[in-house]
Amino acid sequence: MKEFSGRVAFITGAGGGMGLAIARSFLKQGGKALLMDLKPEPAELELFRDDFFFVQGDLTDESCVAHALGSIVEKFGRLDYLVNVAGVLWFDRDKSVLDIDLDVWDQVMDINLKSMVHTIRHAVPAMRKSGGGAMVHFSTVQCLRGDPAPQDAYGASKAGVVTLSKSVAIQLAGEGIRSNVIFPGVAMTPLQARWDGKKEIQEAVANHVPIGRMGTAEDMANACLFLLSDKASYITGTELTVDGGLSARL
Ligand SMILES: NC(=O)c1ccc[n+]([C@@H]2O[C@H](COP(=O)([O-])OP(=O)(O)OC[C@H]3O[C@@H](n4cnc5c(N)ncnc54)[C@H](O)[C@@H]3O)[C@@H](O)[C@H]2O)c1
Known part of the structure; x- marks a missing residue:
């Protein structure tokens, strides 16, 4: 099993x-899933063809989220977990509040924070019917501090994720639904594409991390699956930092 x-x-x-x-x-690990992204379905998932349902859609569109969740419950009969990973960090357009285009501010808030409202509102009724569940939401270690090269919409939206998760954790604890946050450090993913091929920058960042390397997507997956699992059944309303010690250093 x-x-x-x-x-x-x-x-x-x-x-x-x-x-x-x-x-x-x-x-x-044997689960079934509804997967959603603006991007098309990744070819790597072909191996699991019968175990997932991929929706190419926009999380800022509440009706799209509601429709996708309705389909998964119809297909697989239940919902146990919600994992809010989608997010944007627009290095070129996200700026200090003194300079940022307010349309950009609104878009970042919609994608990084309001989409979480959409997914929670439509996932919780299904989790209740399944007898409980767990949620993990992705924030960032960066929201713990101010930013000398400000990306103020990103930081504020990701801080909002933390408070919302804690609040929902308290509201739903009595129904057996947990809610926690992951604070990733720096990980080489498409979000950090600005460093693709820039070995010197990658090495400098890695050397600044006490563990001596950047994080991987798999480091985050390991932490996320732990928080979803029954091994974390007494953990709710908190944050797990996965940053190789980055936030521990002044
Ligand atoms: N990579 C890092 O260094 C890092 C560090 C700290 C926090 N994070 C956070 O971790 C999470 C995952 O980051 P990642 O590195 O995998 O980034 P990524 O860019 O590889 O993946 C994010 C995904 O979200 C999707 N997305 C964006 N807007 C969407 C929308 N409106 N509807 C549907 N999908 C949408 C994108 O298409 C993309 O595939 C993000 O929330 C990010 O802010 C990443």
Whole structure:
């Protein structure tokens, strides 16, 4: 019996680095999943063809989220987990609040924070019917501090994820539904494409991390599956930092 046999997850951002790694690990461990991203279905998932349902859609569109969740419950009969991974960090357009285009501010808030409202509202009724569940939401270690090269919409949206997760954790604890956050450090995924092929920068970042390397999407998947699993059944309303010690150093 694999760890997630008989369990069903909704994983957002599954066309990106961490979301795809989480989807792969979850499916490998016997789970079934609804996967959603703006990007098309990744070819790597073909191996698990009968165990997932991929929706290419926009999480800022509440009706799209509601429709996708309705289909998964119809197909797999239940919902146990919600994993909010999708997010954007627009290095070129996200700026100090003094300079940022307010349309960009609104778009970042919609994608990084309001999409979480959409997924939670439509996932929780299905989790209740399944008798409980767990959620993991992706924030960033960066939201713990101010930013000297400001990406203020990103930081504020990701701080909002933390408070919302804690609040939902308290509201739903009595119904057996847990909610936790992961704080990733720096990981080489498509989000950090600006460093592709720039070995010197990658090495400098890795050397700044106490463990001596950047994170991987699989590091995040391992932490996420732990928080979803029954091994974490007494853990809710908190954050797990997965950053190789980065935030521990001043
Ligand atoms: N990579 C890092 O260094 C790092 C560090 C800290 C936090 N994070 C956070 O971890 C999460 C995953 O990051 P990643 O590195 O895998 O990034 P990624 O860019 O590889 O993946 C994010 C995915 O979200 C999808 N997405 C964006 N907007 C969407 C929308 N409106 N609807 C549906 N899908 C949408 C994108 O298409 C993309 O595939 C993000 O929330 C990110 O902010 C990443």
